[in-house]
Amino acid sequence: MDGGRPAVTWRLAGPDDAEALRDLEREANLVGLAHVFPGLPFPDEGVLARWRAALADPGVTVMRTDAAFTSWDVDGRLRHLAVDPDRWGTGLAREGVALAVAGIRAAGRTPVLWVLVANERARGLYEHLGWEPTGREQKAEWPPYPTEVEYRLPQSRHER
16 A cells, blocks of 8 residues: 555556557546547547557557556657546556656656646646646647647756
């Protein structure tokens, strides 16, 4: 137990996990991003195809539990992080970020990520953990194509 929470085991995800990852992403996004994508259906098939491609890509690592996932690539990008809304506030997001950062740093990279400008919950977590906006912006891949901002996690003050 950690702070009253049962220990969680993260495991490497494989091809058979694609639908479960899509489903967890849907649950988290329908709650956490309802204000960004109001009234729009979740892009089930597109997200499932994206998960299948990520799980087949040797340059992408996907780790999961029964209630969370994190994924990163060899270029140093934290690609995805989600936690079942019923488990928000339990430390799973923090653990997922830590796993990704450790994997990225082990590859000799500086961690970066893209997050929706309107995803204040996620931005608050990343900023609390020391991530800093780079000033770069891009449009998200799903309609209505809201703006994303890039963050990076400097290793030290010398990287800032």
